[in-house]
Each structure stands twice: as structure tokens, then as C-alpha cells.
Amino acid sequence: MKKFDLIIIGAGRASNLAVSAGKAGKKVAIIEKSTLGGTCPNRGCVPSKLLIGYAHVANAIKESNRHFINSTINNIDIEKIFAETNEYISKIDGRYNSRFNENVEVFKGTGFFVSDNIIKVNEQKLTAPKIVIATGTKPKKPEHEKAWTSDDIFPLEGKIPKSITIVGSGFIACELAGFFSAIGIETKLLVRSQNILGNEDDEIASIFKKEFSKKVDIEFDTSAIDVEYKNEQFTMILENTNGQKKQHKSEALLYAIGRESNTSSLKLENTSIEINERGYIKRDIFFETTAKGVYVVGDAAGVYMLQHAAAYEVNHVSKILLEECEEPLHFKYMPHAVFTDPEIASVGLTEQEAKKLNIEYISTTTNWLASAKAMSTKLKYPVTKFIVNPKNYEILGCHMIGPESSTMMHQVLAVMHINNDIRHLKEMLYIHPAMSEAILPAAVESVRAIEKFRE
Template identity: 30%
Template sequence: MTQFDLIVFGGGTGNTVASAAAAEGLETALVEKGPLGGLCLNRGCNPSKMLIQHANVANQVRNADRFGIDATIDEIRFGEFVRAVNAELADAASSKETNKREEEHLTLFQQEARFVDDRTIEIVENGETHTAEKVVIAAGSRPVVPDAIDGLADVDYLTSDDAIRLETPPDRLVVLGGGYIAAELGYFFESFGTDVALIEMEDSLVSREDDEVAAAFTEIAADRHDVHTGHRASSVAKSDGEITVTAESENGDEVAVSGDELLVALGRRPNTDGIDLDATSVETTDAGFIATDERLRTNVENVWAMGDIADNGMFKHSGDYEGEVMIDNVARESERVADFTALPHAVFTEPQIGAVGETESALDDSGREYVVGRAEFTDTAMSRALKLDHGFAKVLADPDTREILGCHVIGHEASMLIHEVTPAIRYGATVDDLANTLIHAHPSMSKVVMKACKDVPESVE
């Protein structure tokens, strides 16, 4: 048995924690069975956003005539750019591995492992055991594939891991799910000629967004996809190379949707069951995530958890922030608190969605009073330059203090616009600060946020 100061179980964002700890002189073991960089670099936000940018460029060319420019697409080298994207990221992961093997005080185990007690792991391949005074669990998540859909296990379905590696766009794609993964990949494949059908059990796509944003996006998506909201998939069957999904609504309406490929995009689940966490005393939530406190500590002394497996956001940017907290608390023995106030997120489809803070439905459920300001993208000067015909920003604020409680944007570059409001929420600025004190460059799109803040009434109507 080898004794380390620290074991980091998981080489996604956890790899930065391992390197920082090693730099502080801690003898550190980094355990990751797959390529370093984890989900985001290899199977998630990096490849998907790189591929989506190809779709954006293709659509910009197709829409050039709106600006009086005649342009055509002579060829789309789909397989070539898919291979190039994945090869570039594979090289980045390989470079990470090379660098880790050269770092002092760091030992990389690029093998499958499992826990045998609170702070001891076993390498599955050879039975070697390694223990440490401190352990950070950062083992990530994987796509949800439900058992309740009859016949699903009998067909060759895709998950997001597979879809980003398809080198030929399918003629027809059926997507189970309507969240951000389904929305982004549906947009990507549709942009290259695939007929996309989305089956979503909720009443709208991207149902975790503010209701008004979700409704607006669902309407836009329905213009380019075959959208079936309010339907739960009940069975899957394959015949003559065609996959057919049957889905039912609560009132018994049934639809059957067929395609050449089936993408299961029903969310992600923590990898707690795949690392024998039951061999430890580490507590998990009812949903299977590792429970942590405000310093990312588990209930077991000297054991921390971060990233998707701890469910403090399930975003790469929240994982990066947790990594910074973890470095301070584990490698430098500080007592830093993880503060997830004003954690933004974005959906990189067309149009983009950006959000931070509370939704209207969450505020309604809590009984908290709020006021709403709203502005259309078309009310800004820049919208004329960009020839925008849709999009809006809405701001939710406390009627008494005027502090911003939430902001939701759907439209051009919403992923960037939302960051005007993010620091305002985190540091307690008011809608009046953004509307009247902050000077906005003209005619930037950020003025849509300013206009939404100006639109917030003085009191609850």
C-alpha cells in the first residue's frame, strides 16, 4: 500500500487541484481512467461549442442575403471538421497527461479505480491499493439512460458522448429530452440538414429556464424541429433500420416518431455508483450526489467533493470555481467558503439563452414579492444593425430594496449579456444602478439590459 498526502479521484477539473497540491509539496495521486480534462474538454462543452460554431457560420452564410450579400455554401466537410475538433481536444488531453507525468510530487494513475474505505482506493487492473490523509472526490457524471422505457436497451442509441463524434449527420434524428443538451445538439444537426424531432415530458423545452424564456424558445424551436412537449417516451422499437419512439401525454394522447438515429439526452447522473462509494462512510443525497457543506467537505473528515458528483451547479464554470475553493482548503489548509450566489449559465443554441438568479416561478413558490422589467432586443439601435427580429431581457427585482433577484435573456449573445447582471446580483447592486448610474456604450446590445432595468416599476402592481 502506497501512502500519499492527497488522492484526487477524478481528472476533470480535479486535475488542477492535484497540480496545485503537488506544487505546495503534497505527495499527490491523481486517478482518472479516461483522458484528462474530464467531460468538458473531451465529451462536453468544448467539443459541442466548437461544433456549434460551425453551425453558426453556416447559418450566417445562409442568411447573408438579409444584408444584401449573395453567398452560397459550395461544400460542407462535415466529417472533416468533426474529426478535426475531436483530434484537437484529444491532443489537449494528451498534453495534460504528459505535463502531469512531469510534475514533481504528482503521481498519475490513468486507470480505473474504486474505493475500499474512506481514504483508500484500489486500482482495479492490478489490485494495488493507495491511501492518503486527504481525499478529493471529483469523479463527475454520465448521461442518464432510463430503464423505464421499453425496448431502449435493445436498440443502438446515442448519448451526447457519441453524438459529437458522428461523422455523417443523420437524415432523421429523434431526441429524447428537451433540456440544454437536446436543444444544442438539435440545433447543430438541423443546421446541417438533419430532420430533428424532440420529445420532452415537460410542457416546454429548456423547462428549467424562466417560464417566459422557455415558452419563447419552444416556439422558435418548433419552427425548425418536430417538437412534442408534454409527452413521455414509453417504448422504443427498431425495424428495417428505422427507430420508432412511442410517447404518451398525461391525457393519453400517443405519438410515434421515427428516425435513423436516436439521441438520449435526459440529463446526467453522478458517478457515485461506479466508484464503490458504498465502501466508504461518505453520505449522499437522495439523488445520489455526494453531500457537501459550504467548504465542500463531506461528512467524513478530510474528504471533500467537487464538480458534477457534488451537484453544486453541474457546470464547468462552477466546477472551476469549486476547484479554486478546493485548492485553498485542501492544499493550503484555509477555511474558504464556497459562495454560489449569482451562478450564471448559458445555452448555446440559436437564439442563445443566458440566466442568473431566481426565476419568476421560484419566487412565486417562495412567496417573495418582486417586480419585473422587460425590454425587447428590437428596441435597441444595435438590433437594426444586426437585423434582429426576436429576443428579450427581463429583470426581477425586490420592490423595496430594488436589488436584482434574477435576470433572463434570450437572443443574440445572451451568454455574454448575462454577465452584466451577474456581478450586480453578487455584490448587491440595484436595477437603478444599472439603469441610471452605469454608462452603457452605444449602440451596444448591453443596452437591452439597461432598458429592462429602466422598465422595472417602483412597486408591485
């Protein structure tokens, strides 16, 4: 039995905790069954955004006519695109490992619980008074054994397909469909309903559907049935909700139909750790599970399943374990973005959620055309939507669609973090004529609507 001060299961965002604990002189064991860094830098956020960078350039060339520029793409070196991305991924394990000092011992393998405070990995038993579970999530299993999930894209080894069918309607499906289509791989996105990005505000999702459909071949109300794989090609029957069927073929088939709990390998049945009805680990306001001394952070808890949320949680758990912090972590808001073309950024309540909660609110939607920088894009669809409390000017939700929405949203987030009052956005000084200046008329319109409501 090897004794440690801290055991961490999962070396994604929680690797930061291992670094901090090691520097604090704690003896740390960190267990990872795959590559250090976890999903985000290896199979998720980072490599997907590297690929999307190529898509943005390709789309800009294709759409240059709106700037009165006639241009063509002579060649897209798809193999080079993937080779460069794969090379980046190949160095991640080493980068993460180099951050650990002599107090941190890395165990490569699947760790599982023997009891509340004993972990077994590679036939070795480890124990510590404090254990942190940070095992993340995994893609839901595809409906055909030869089909891919997002985990199979990074790194994409072997033959790069000339055609791909993607099943799903969430941000992973849309981001990957947007990339493959932009670089010239024949792409079809299958959506089982009329809704795409269904978690977004309905008004924003409607704009997205219209614009994204111009770039990607989407079959709505359609499912793939009778899928066969033969001679390195998928043959499937596409069936819509009216019962109409047609044959479709592609070299690759990818399912992006959501993610699920990744805790099945932990053997929690050997512990007093409880899970909820969705299979995620229960925890209290200090991230502690129902087993004393065992904590859970990030996606494994199934609360805010976003990388920036996991990093925020790990930072706070570090304070609890290493600095004797006795304050719980309260998220004031939880923003997210969809890095597609068009790009979306969102925080807080959608209008449909506000209606469902039966709360009083004011909603305004304002275009970006007051900003010359926004006008220079020659795009007419970008808008900012505010949902605010008319009683105290509190921003309940903000939703943007347009170039660099994820960057622009941080101006709103700063106000929400410090003193959530939309009047700050109305009164502040903006750089003219920056893209973010488009937030000013949106804030002015929202405040005007509130004042009219209060008359």
C-alpha cells in the same frame, strides 16, 4: 500500499487541484477512468460549442433574407466538421497530462474505496490523509441499447447519420438538436410535454419555444415507444398524449433525458461517506464529506451541476487544502446559459420561483431595440427580464434571450458580485451603440417601476 499527500478521484476540473498541489510540493495521485479533462472538454461543453459554431454560420446563411441578401448553401462538409472536432478532442488527454509536474502520478482506471482513506485502482492500493472526490455525473441510460447519449457524440466515430431523433427537452437536447438540424441532418426532437427548457423563466421559455420551433422539427406531447433497431435504422412508434400513434424512422436515436450520480463505482458502502436520496454525496460548508479528510467537489455533490461551478469549487478547495483557508465558499449567484439559436442566459430567480417563494418583487421585460447593434440583427424577439426587490433595488433574477446573451449577462453579474443594486446598471456609462447597451433601458425601466411602486 503507496502513500500520497493527496488523492484525487476524477481528472476533470479537479486536475487544477492536482497541478496546484504538485507545484506546492505535495505528492499527488490523480485517478481517471477515461480521458484526462473529464466531461467538459471531451464530451460536453467544449466540443458541443465547437459544433454549435458551425450551426451559427449555417443558420446565418439560411436566414440572410432578413438582411435583403439572397444566399444559398452549396455544400456542408459534415465529415470534415466532425473530423476537426474529433481531432481537437484527441489532443486533450496529452494537454492535461503535460500540466502535471513530477509530484503528480496519474492512474488510469476505476478507483474505489476500500476504507475511508484507502483507494484501490488497478489492483494497487493508495492512501492519503486527504482525498477529493470529483467523479462528476453521467447521462441517464437510454431506453434502447443501440441508442446514444451525449457521450456517444464526442468523438462521433464511424458513419455519420443522415437522420437523428432526439428525446429530451433540456439544454443538452436543444443544443444538439439545433446543431444537427442546422447542418442539414434530418432532425426530430421529441418532447414529452408542451414545455421546453422548463427550468427557464416561463416568459423566456415561451419566446424560445416559438423561435426554436422555426429551426427544429419538434413533436410536443410525444414519446417514442416500441423502438426497434434493424439494418442500421431505428423504427419507432410516436405516441402523443391524445393516444394518436404514427411510425417514425431515423438512423440515429439519442436520449438527452438528464444526468445522474456517477458514484456507483466508488463502493461508498466500504466507507462512512453518506449520500442523499438522489444518490449524491453529502458534504458540509467546507466540502468535506461525512468521512474526515474526504472532500467532494463539482457535480458529484449534485448541488450546482455546471462546469463553472465545479471550477469555482475546486479553486476554493485548493485554498482549504493548500493555504489553510478557514472560510466557507458562498455562491452569491449561479448563472448559466443555453447555447442554442436563440441563445439564453439566466441568473437568479425566475418569476415562477419568486411567486412560489411568495416574496415581494417587481418584474420588467424590455426589448433590445434601443441598441443599434441589436437592431442590426433584424431580430425582434430579444428581451431582457429583470426581477428585483422593490425595497432595496437588489437584482433577484435576470434573464436574457438573444444573440450573445451569455456575454451580455456578465455585465449584470459584475454588479451582482460587487454591490447588487440595479441602479448601478442605470447610471453606468455604456459604449454606444454596442449590443450591451440594450441593458440600459432594461435597467431604467426596472428602476422606474420600483420608484412607482414605492410612491
